[in-house]
Amino acid sequence: MTSSPESGWAVPADADSPHEGGFRARMDITTDRGGPRYGEFSEEIRRLMDLARYACPTPEITDELIDQVRALNKRLEDVQIDEWRSPAGTRIDLPARGNITLPPYEISEGGPDGVVASVTFRPFHLGGNDAAHGGHVAVAFDDLGGMASALAVQGITRTAYLTVSYRSLTPLRTPLRMHTWVENLDGRKAFVKGTLHDGDRLCADLDALFIALKPGQP
Numbered sequence: 635m636t637s638s639p640e641s642g643w644a645v646p647a648d649a650d651s652p653h654e655g656g657f658r659a660r661m662d663i664t665t666d667r668g669g670p671r672y673g674e675f676s677e678e679i680r681r682l683m684d685l686a687r688y689a690c691p692t693p694e695i696t697d698e699l700i701d702q703v704r705a706l707n708k709r710l711e712d713v714q715i716d717e718w719r720s721p722a723g724t725r726i727d728l729p730a731r732g733n734i735t736l737p738p739y740e741i742s743e744g745g746p747d748g749v750v751a752s753v754t755f756r757p758f759h760l761g762g763n764d765a766a767h768g769g770h771v772a773v774a775f776d777d778l779g780g781m782a783s784a785l786a787v788q789g790i791t792r793t794a795y796l797t798v799s800y801r802s803l804t805p806l807r808t809p810l811r812m813h814t815w816v817e818n819l820d821g822r823k824a825f826v827k828g829t830l831h832d833g834d835r836l837c838a839d840l841d842a843l844f845i846a847l848k849p850g851q852p
């Protein structure tokens with residue numbers, strides 16, 4: 635078992651792990667894990683986060699909610715699995731590969747010219763004054779910048795640096811256009827640029843370096 639002493643949370647270690655360096659040496663992709671309604675489950679979890687972010691329950695309702703969320707967590711504890719086989723991150727048929735920790739996005743283009751996606755920051759991605767938190771904007775750039783670099787090097791990359799310039803407020807609940815592309819490929823180094831637009835308005839742009847991992851590199 636791999637465990638986190640702070641929370642007592644543990645996931646079963648995979649005796650036959652496909653992890654041989656990088657994020658995932660063998661991409662074990664399937665759209666079956668979690669079942670046909672896994673996308674609905676992810677969406678309900680996001681909705682839970684949205685509602686919790688803006689909720690102001692009475693003490694009695696907080697007591698009730700704790701019991702209900704504990705029961706839900708208990709149910710999820712029973713079906714824990716290692717990161718390499720969890721649907722979250724491998725369900726390529728779902729927004730953001732089914733990864734509920736990412737701002738949900740849907741890719742419309744992905745290839746040598748980069749990646750174009752529609753990203754929607756949810757109410758729970760609030761930074762302040764109804765605008766997205768800058769950290770969540772960086773998360774979206776990291777993932778889609780990582781995808782553009784992975785496509786360019788045809789392998790796994792890791793972020794060496796990532797600079798986001800915030801040009802105007804990024805709205806919540808609005809489909810936004812994110813474009814990431816490799817400006818320059820120099821050996822293992824992929825210099826990536828990116829933009830995030832709300833219609834014609836530039837919300838943020840990206841300047842990042844991703845490094846292609848060597849075989850076996852963690």
Ligand SMILES: CCCCCCCCCC(=O)SCCNC(=O)CCNC(=O)[C@H](O)C(C)(C)COP(=O)(O)OP(=O)(O)OC[C@H]1O[C@@H](n2cnc3c(N)ncnc32)[C@H](O)[C@@H]1OP(=O)(O)O
Nearest residue numbers: 776777778780781784791792793794795821823843845847
């Ligand atoms: C399809 C699926 C898509 C999924 C996308 C998911 C994307 C998510 C991406 C991430 O979030 S990754 C997590 C955040 N990143 C990290 O945790 C990385 C931590 N750092 C490292 O692991 C290593 O430092 C790193 C792999 C980035 C580089 O180490 P290496 O030992 O492989 O490279 P090395 O130090 O030999 O440097 C290689 C080249 O890069 C240059 N370099 C490395 N780090 C740099 C840096 N920070 N700034 C500028 N240049 C840098 C370095 O100077 C050198 O240049 P030259 O080849 O010209 O000599």
